[in-house]
Amino acid sequence: MANLTVTDVRLTPILVADPPLLNTQGVHQPYTPRLIVEVVTADGVTGVGETYGDTKYLELARPFAEKLKGRQVSDLNGLFAVADEVAVDASRVSEAVDVGGLRGVQTADKLRLSVLSGFEVACLDALGKSLGLPVHALLGGKVRDAVEYSAYLFYKWAEHPAGVRSEQDDWGAALDPAGVVEQARKFKERYGFSSFKLKGGVFPPDEEIAAVRALAQAFPGHPLRLDPNGAWSVGTSVKVAEELGDVLEYLEDPALGTPAMAEVAERTGVPLATNMCVTTFAEIKEAFTQGAVQVVLSDHHYWGGLRNTQQLAAICRTFGVGVSMHSNTHLGISLAAMTHVAATVPNLHHACDSHYPWQSEDVLTERLVFENGSVRVPDAPGLGVELDRDRLALLHRRWLDDDGTLRDRDDAAAMRIADPEWATPAMPRW
Numbered sequence: 001m002a003n004l005t006v007t008d009v010r011l012t013p014i015l016v017a018d019p020p021l022l023n024t025q026g027v028h029q030p031y032t033p034r035l036i037v038e039v040v041t042a043d044g045v046t047g048v049g050e051t052y053g054d055t056k057y058l059e060l061a062r063p064f065a066e067k068l069k070g071r072q073v074s075d076l077n078g079l080f081a082v083a084d085e086v087a088v089d090a091s092r093v094s095e096a097v098d099v100g101g102l103r104g105v106q107t108a109d110k111l112r113l114s115v116l117s118g119f120e121v122a123c124l125d126a127l128g129k130s131l132g133l134p135v136h137a138l139l140g141g142k143v144r145d146a147v148e149y150s151a152y153l154f155y156k157w158a159e160h161p162a163g164v165r166s167e168q169d170d171w172g173a174a175l176d177p178a179g180v181v182e183q184a185r186k187f188k189e190r191y192g193f194s195s196f197k198l199k200g201g202v203f204p205p206d207e208e209i210a211a212v213r214a215l216a217q218a219f220p221g222h223p224l225r226l227d228p229n230g231a232w233s234v235g236t237s238v239k240v241a242e243e244l245g246d247v248l249e250y251l252e253d254p255a256l257g258t259p260a261m262a263e264v265a266e267r268t269g270v271p272l273a274t275n276m277c278v279t280t281f282a283e284i285k286e287a288f289t290q291g292a293v294q295v296v297l298s299d300h301h302y303w304g305g306l307r308n309t310q311q312l313a314a315i316c317r318t319f320g321v322g323v324s325m326h327s328n329t330h331l332g333i334s335l336a337a338m339t340h341v342a343a344t345v346p347n348l349h350h351a352c353d354s355h356y357p358w359q360s361e362d363v364l365t366e367r368l369v370f371e372n373g374s375v376r377v378p379d380a381p382g383l384g385v386e387l388d389r390d391r392l393a394l395l396h397r398r399w400l401d402d403d404g405t406l407r408d409r410d411d412a413a414a415m416r417i418a419d420p421e422w423a424t425p426a427m428p429r430w
């Protein structure tokens with residue numbers, strides 16, 4: 001019988017290269033923080049997880065890790081009790097919608113869940129390796145063999161501002177409809193994606209409408225999405241929905257907050273998706289009863305892990321609301337975790353988001369591969385991925401060497417390097 005007792009927990013904060021991707025808040029930093037979690041059992045089995053690596057997450061992860069020692073990796077329900085014991089510094093959260101966060105309301109619970117998810121995935125990986133079972137089997141079994149992802153298109157500079165230390169990428173600039181179409185072509189060529197999401201809220205809506213129209217012309221029949229992260233008023237949202245209604249699979253978070261989304265939903269037939277107004281279980285009732293959203297983009301990081309993601313999917317199914325997946329900058333551990341849980345969700349009818357193609361660096365010995373836009377669901381024990389300790393050490397070294405400037409993701413601060421006058425836009429921006 002395997003000894004599933006946690007004897008050691010390792011936390012490794014890293015900085016990962018990120019291209020100059022634009023959103024309504026600003027631009028991505030040249031390096032972004034992530035946290036790699038390792039949980040070791042008495043048998044010497046190591047499970048890996050990944051989550052946000054900014055200071056406020058690290059502050060919680062450290063005491064969480066201490067409390068995990070001596071517990072069983074199979075005690076997944078117990079992780080929530082551990083999370084409740086970890087104190088959150090009140091200055092780290094505001095109950096209001098955090099427009100700077102791009103991921104909705106900021107609460108102490110959500111912060112705890114975002115940390116918990118890294119431990120839950122590491123425990124599931126260790127448990128799976130100990131029992132010789134893939135994570136999807138621990139979650140009840142896969143209902144599909146591959147999970148489809150969509151191309152995540154961004155307006156983008158060719159490179160980070162001059163004088164800023166950064167890694168080169170070969171995607172080029174995308175600042176107008178032709179650039180966006182060119183980027184989409186590369187995504188299709190390289191990964192076989194057949195649906196496209198454009199991160200909007202960067203340029204005035206007419207320019208973004210033109211970019212989506214250009215995509216529709218270049219890729220007829222392909223599902224398209226546009227996501228301005230709540231940057232538009234209700235009126236602007238309705239206008240964009242009217243103009244693009246014939247080509248959009250859904251419009252994502254056109255306006256900020258459930259009441260505004262509900263008003264948009266009432267005035268258009270275009271389905272609305274969200275990763276901003278429904279990001280916690282507490283927000284579901286109001287949004288669903290008001291018909292504010294037709295698709296919830298789950299994210300196992302802030303929903304509190306893979307099993308909470310399954311619960312969210314079950315609630316969505318009950319209410320006839322669609323479900324898919326949101327993504328931030330993440331590495332292969334999280335892509336594997338997303339793929340395992342997505343494989344178990346019967347009502348997943350939209351290709352999931354993933355930033356992974358934008359990440360040229362990883363901490364795995366082998367990168368996960370997209371074939372025809374999909375990732376095959378791993379059947380090896382655990383997550384089916386292996387940590388590359390040299391890569392991990394290298395990216396950790398970068399974090400150690402940083403003076404603190406990059407340890408907390410701040411897209412507005414990154415933008416101010418190029419444009420010192422830049423201030424986080426007041427919402428609605430248009």
Ligand SMILES: O=C([O-])C(=O)C[C@H](O)[C@@H](O)C(=O)[O-]
Pocket residue numbers: 021022023102103199227229275326327328329
């Ligand atoms: O709304 C979304 O899809 C996101 O929040 C994803 C990311 O935060 C994305 O906007 C980004 O990284 O710029």
Ligand SMILES: [Mg+2]
Pocket residue numbers: 227229252253274275276326
């Ligand atoms: Mg979004």
